[in-house]
Amino acid sequence: MIGIALVTGAGGGLGTAICKVLAKKGFRIIAVDLLEEEKLKNQLSEIRASLELIFGGVDFSKPEVVTAIVESFLPNKNWTVLVNNAGISIGGKLIDGTLEQWNAMMNVNLTVPFVLSQAFVRNVNKTGGGGSIINISSMAGIIGAKKPGYAASKAGLIGLTKAVAMQVGPNIRCNAVYPGAMNTPMTADWDQKTRQAIAKNTPIGRIAEPEEIAQIVAFLADSEQSGFLTGAIINATGGQYLGQ
Numbered sequence: 001m002i003g004i005a006l007v008t009g010a011g012g013g014l015g016t017a018i019c020k021v022l023a024k025k026g027f028r029i030i031a032v033d034l035l036e037e038e039k040l041k042n043q044l045s046e047i048r049a050s051l052e053l054i055f056g057g058v059d060f061s062k063p064e065v066v067t068a069i070v071e072s073f074l075p076n077k078n079w080t081v082l083v084n085n086a087g088i089s090i091g092g093k094l095i096d097g098t099l100e101q102w103n104a105m106m107n108v109n110l111t112v113p114f115v116l117s118q119a120f121v122r123n124v125n126k127t128g129g130g131g132s133i134i135n136i137s138s139m140a141g142i143i144g145a146k147k148p149g150y151a152a153s154k155a156g157l158i159g160l161t162k163a164v165a166m167q168v169g170p171n172i173r174c175n176a177v178y179p180g181a182m183n184t185p186m187t188a189d190w191d192q193k194t195r196q197a198i199a200k201n202t203p204i205g206r207i208a209e210p211e212e213i214a215q216i217v218a219f220l221a222d223s224e225q226s227g228f229l230t231g232a233i234i235n236a237t238g239g240q241y242l243g244q
């Protein structure tokens with residue numbers, strides 16, 4: 001079912017790729033990001049004709065801001081896809097982390113997906129039809145990471161995915177994708193040594209390009225292709241750390 005897809009973090013590496021792939025499939029896009037509106041527009045200029053709405057300068061570390069955004073276009077029977085992609089990875093090891101960093105990661109990575117999922121499901125229930133929620137988790141949510149807030153929020157997103165999936169069928173599906181390492185601004189400061197070590201531990205032999213993960217998101221968005229998938233936690237790591 002094609003309709004409107006709301007994509008968070010639409011100005012980032014993966015978010016932009018997701019918007020482009022979904023637009024190519026025929027979806028109209030609602031783009032939301034912390035990035036200011038003009039920059040977000042520039043970032044998505046290639047798919048200008050597919051943009052339904054743009055919300056720039058939206059800070060998910062205050063989850064309540066999302067409610068006003070969503071209310072501005074509801075009820076909307078064409079809102080069929082929600083991609084919870086925005087994410088942050090800040091701070092360091094347990095001993096160095098601050099409560100401020102922990103709260104920011106929880107809000108952006110987990111609380112906003114909860115609030116948006118609630119709004120999405122309420123809207124579909126009110127207007128009829130169906131839809132698909134896709135959550136972008138991380139390998140850190142499965143195997144852990146030295147950033148407790150990141151690992152915990154991404155593991156939490158997997159729990160949220162399963163909890164939502166079991167409550168919203170048959171007309172709404174909810175799945176998660178967990179990438180390993182991806183070439184985006186989030187990993188831009190990784191040195192060559194780190195990249196090579198990851199590639200060595202990845203059967204596919206390299207770090208993912210965001211377009212490759214976006215294709216998986218597009219598959220999950222399309223109920224004709226993935227209509228029997230819900231509650232699935234999809235490994236999109238290129239096999240990174242398999243067998244370890």
Ligand SMILES: NC(=O)c1ccc[n+]([C@@H]2O[C@H](COP(=O)([O-])OP(=O)(O)OC[C@H]3O[C@@H](n4cnc5c(N)ncnc54)[C@H](O)[C@@H]3O)[C@@H](O)[C@H]2O)c1
Binds near residue numbers: 013032061136178182
């Ligand atoms: N890059 C990787 O290696 C990798 C690996 C696994 C999972 N992920 C996940 O993929 C998703 C996309 O990340 P990316 O790699 O494209 O990174 P990115 O930094 O390019 O994009 C993240 C986006 O989130 C937005 N954002 C950040 N803070 C925000 C806030 N307070 N409010 C609203 N929006 C905010 C940013 O503006 C940006 O557009 C994230 O959820 C990330 O955790 C990334």
